[in-house]
Amino acid sequence: MPRMPKFQSSKPLSAKDLLENRYYEKYLSELSEERDNKGYTSKWYDEQVVKLNKEYLEVCNKAMKNLNSRISEVLKQINSVKEQHFSYTPTDDEIRSINYAKDLIRSRLINETRFNPHAAENIINEFVGSRTGASAIVMLASDSQVGNFITPDVFAKAYAKSIPPEQVKFEMDKDEKLNKLETELIDLQRQHVIFSKHLEIAQQRCTDDFTQQVNDYYFKQLPTAE
Amino acid sequence: MMKTPEEKEKRRIYLRLYQRQYRKIQKVKERLVAEKLKEVDKNAQNA
Secondary structure, eight states, X not given: OOSSGGGGOSSOOOHHHHHHHOHHHHHHHHHHHHHHHHTOOHHHHXXXXXXXXXXXXXXXXXXXXXXXXXXXXXXXXXXXXXXXXOOOOOOHHHHHHHHHHHHHHHHHHHHHTXXXXXXXXXXXXXXXXXHHHHHHXXXXXXXXXXXXXXXXXXXXXXXXXXXXXXXXXXXXXXXHHHHHHHHHHHHHHHHHHHHHHXXXXXXXXXXXXXXXXXXXXXXXXXXXXX | OOOOHHHHHHHHHHHHHXXXXXXXXXXXXXXXXXXXXXXXXXXXXXX
């Protein structure tokens, strides 16, 4: 049964809790206060500190295990969010409209630029403002006859306009989720770095106690023959 | 028609939210366009 009240709780303490509240130092000062108030010997105090060190190490190990599992859980969540991709199936009406716009733009580009090469810009500007027109222009970028009229700038503009609002919404939600998870991960990793050192110190305390105990059980110096 | 200070404040908040949302949308669109252009470049190189 753990001696310290906080260590008795069924819910394991988190690394953050342990780092922020400094329970070890608190309980250590409680022990020395108890020793002074009740008149216990320093032997009693040392024994209690050994017990406390053991309990604290157990609590720290549990917290570290939980921290590691939370980190792997968050990493898994980040990967699963990254793997989500938007899929959109246009309706028959939309496909019909885009195809109509595509044919119209193509025929206008071919016929009107025959005598006036600068007409292409006007025709493209006329259609790039609407989502259907922009989608048609994006599709025409790979067209063998009129593809050369679609410059990279026009393509970028048309592609930006052709993105469905549902996709923008999806990407915004995805960014928000990722941002939240990555912020949590950074915080957890920072905690992990600090808590590793904390755990190392707790382990060192127990090792020191053990060494001390061993030294107490055996002769410090072997008796000489004199 | 004159607007009350409360209405003006509401409008100001609405505009700020609208601008924030607009900037977010533009940012997402810019990213998607950049990704698409990269993909197009890659395809052109492979072709």
